[in-house]
Amino acid sequence: MGVSEKVNVLLVDDQPARLLTYETILSELGQNLVRAGSGIEALEKLMKDEFAVVLLDVSMPDMDGFEAATLIHQHPRFEKTPIIFVTGVHVSELDRLKGYKVGAVDYVSIPVVPEILRSKVAVLIELYTKRRELQVLNRTLADANERLAEANTTLQAEKTRELETLNRVLQRANQELESANRSLQTEVAERTRVELALKEADRHKDEFLAMLAHELRNPLAPIHNAVQLMHRQSFADPQLTWSRDVIGRQLAHLTRLVDDLLDVSRITRGKINLSKEVIELETLMTRTLETVQPLLEERGHKLTVEVPKGILAVLGDPTRLVQALGNVLGNAAKYTERGGHITLAAAESGAEVVIRVRDNGIGIPAELMPMIFNLFTQLDRTSGPPQSGLGIGLALVQRLVEMHGGSVSARSDGLGKGSEFLIRLPLFIRETVESGQPIQQRSALEQSMTNAEGPARTQRRILVADDNNDALESLATLLQLSGHEVYTAANGAMALESAEAHRPEVALLDIGMPKLDGYEVARRIRAQPWGQRITLVALTGWGQDSDRRRSQEAGFDSHLVKPLDLDKLMELLAALPVAGSSAARGAGA
């Protein structure tokens, strides 16, 4: 313990000599020794200062040691302050007991033994010092605790503030997101609405195209019949013959255009069904060539055909594949200057067959190449040859080929450098033939049209019903020229009457008649006993499977699509059983 940390020791005695003795004994402890000559003085000193130990004489006048000790120990600051009583030689045990009761910790007897007093006081000082150190330590700890608590509170407040700030930022971000979300939703709704409107407009367009094609097709039928009729006559005036042929060719072209338009719109609306069968590639090519022969001939092109070695077959709808390939060939003929050279080649390539159509025509400009398969894309009319078209041919080709699981591509070295189209179709059957067929080379000029119709082998009694007078008259005349007996009816009711009156072997009924349509007429004829044996043929612009099914359900035997293919009709009539025919004739006679 350093000098600066001296503690106070209170010495209380009414006899100055004894006080001096105590001071002498305790001086070597090096503490502050404070004198008090009475109990009262001791109290005064205590109120002013702290004391580690009180040495208290028991027998003093006025206030004795016991009274002083009692008061001292009542004071909060001195409750635990050790008091050593100094007693005379004749202190009784009772006194001793009383001293302990009021809080004495020890006694020393007079005469005082210096070492004993010194060591007792020293021990108590040591205790006091330790306690004070502990108190200081405690206070330090408490202070530290308080500072920690304060820091904690500050920290928490800061955290709370930061969290609140963060929260506000998040809330604001949230609000911004919500508002962005709302505007996006509005935008999406608007886009959806516009998209629906566009789809609706597109559907209207498709419906319009379908209706337009259908309506265009109707007048084609009587014109076709009329031209066929004109073929049966020989004209004295060669100009008339030329005119008839022009009309025939242009009619065929127009019919093809209208058919293409109809097909595109059907494909667009997903209304085309393929009647797939196994078809040999060579057959496909031959049938296609037949359809484009007139055009090739007209333009004086040289045609080279390379058929594959062996038998290659694909699975597909022959009509549609012929149509697709015919379009590509037709394009080659159209976009090549007169007297050009066109090659049609087919070969096996892995799991596919590749049909190649090459020409030395005007070619395709590079900038147009990416769009040529789009609907309504055409070569610039000012730069291209004066060829007409709707720009649907290649679009139709692509869609038909894709429906068959194939693909179509084109390449050209540019304007004036010719074009090459490749149609790829999945190979279905391959049969290698030992001796490959030689490559056929024939000029389109060598081919001749085989449209001329021979005379009817069997004379039939035929009812023709159509509300379109031109169609009715032309078909009736054609059939009469072929040697048949023909009855005509301009509507459904008349058809029924005529059928009942004449009992024909065959009835060609237009479906689209007002009031009593073809279906109804067929049903009513079939409902009659005499109507069972009549061959009923439907004539209609609609050639879908669903249309055929419908006519079949109404009782028709056959379904012919306008414009009427006369060859087909003739085949049909020729194929009718003779027995039925004679029976019908007997009934009608």
Next chain:
Amino acid sequence: MRSPERLLDETALFLHRVIADLPASKQQMIETLHESDEPLNGRKVLVVDDDIRNIFALNSLLERHNMSVITATNGQEAINLVESTEDLSLVLMDVMMPEMDGYETMRRIRSKQQFRMLPIIALTAKAMKGDREKCLEAGASDYVAKPVNTDQLLSLVRMWLHR
């Protein structure tokens, strides 16, 4: 001015009796509330008495309730301390002192404008009516009869320091 305090005193006594009937836990709650040392904490009080025993006993009592105590054993010393102690909150004045007695001391203190409102509680040995009036006349804010009932004294001190 003094009658409300007396009334409160009486009321407090009355309430004490009622409180005694309350359950222990409630009693403790009320006691804690009433005997709160908050008004006393760290306040400085001057104890004036010529008897050191009394001074020491009051000192013990007041320090136990966390008050800071200064003492004077005569009137003159008391007046000096009142004038020199800036943060003095209250004076406990024994009226029976030799030379300058408590009445005189109080009168002198009150004669100074700045000490008109200083709470002075007189400690009187005689519980006689005339003596009380004499105390109040001399400028005491209140008085307590000797021997001092510590609870009564403390509640008075609290009351005066609470204002």
